Amino acid sequence: MNDLFVYTLRLGDDALIAAQRTAEWIAAAPQLEEDVALGNIGLDQLGQARSLLQYAGQVEGADRSEDDLAYFRDERDFLNLQLCELPNGDFAHAMARLLYFATYQHLLYEELRGCADEMLAGVAGKAVKEVAYHVDHATQWVLRLGDGTEESHRRMQAGLDALWPYTAEMFESDDLVRRLAVAVDPSTLQAEWERRVMAVIDESTCSRPVASYQHSGGRTGRHTEHLGYLLAELQHVARSHPGATW
């Protein structure tokens, strides 16, 4: 397969699956303002996913649209990070994931907007400013919950700890990213990511998470059991009524 296609698909799948999980919060967040905030954040992620999947379809040259790629691929064809597909858990889990993922996306897009591929650079240049708001939003909540009541601190710590074993996957390098000139080698982002995330965790009075094991596999289509259920919901209407328009 074409390297650029696979690379664009990875970025697009991250954004799509993250958008789906974020959207699950709408009408379930702890306050109305948060429903609105997470709705907007999910919409930004979905917008990035649409641009990326549309471009992936063009690059592939097999006449697949953004919808074909989103709705008519199976679990093993998705190349997103496992971090994005995990169930939401409580609100502290959601904010831990947003802090980890948005900080990663911000660093990635900052690099990618200067790449030689005009389309990827364009998407990244647009998205980097949106993601800056996501990082800020997550940061404010991690600080508020971590440095809040005994219960909110306990939950924030639990969220940070539970998702930590899924963070190393973001920075895995492989032959594809080393071969593809326009790709950002994610391993180059890890030190700065840790510095930024740890600064927030320290300030939140939570302790730095540690993990004896790090999960991996999303980039080659190996996923947790949760992705199948997510896709069932995401793809159901399109597959039951193929070609439907409204």
Place this chain on the structure above:
Amino acid sequence: MVTDTAILEAVGEVADPEVPVLTIADLGVLRGVRHEGDEVVVTITPTYSGCPAMDVIRHEVELTLNSLGVDGRVETVLSPAWTTDWMSESGKAKLVEYGIAPPTGRGAVFLSLTVRCPLCGSPDTTELSRFGSTSCKSLWRCNACREPFDHFKAL
């Protein structure tokens, strides 16, 4: 033959469905017009990647081209990325009149600049939520007149 200026003027009048007081020319969403053979291509750019208004805007621009008798299509471009600097001064004035505080400077996105209440003009206001009724707005409250209002975020 319809001139490019006439095309830009006509499609520039298409209103933003979410902030109908603004046209896509005011917003800076309308980027330009070019020719590919006999076809006219109008380029537009989204304010935010996921802005759901883009589909409606694209459709309205197509309808406007049709009404001019122009054979054309609409293309979405992402680069250079839209910023609030693309919004015209008259657009900002229309926003205030409509009850939305216009964007204040750009660059230092998270620097808290004073946002003036668009209803009573007081600078004594509080941000309630960085995310508002649409992607491009945040939610504020005026401490003087106590009214909540939307603020078009700097981007």
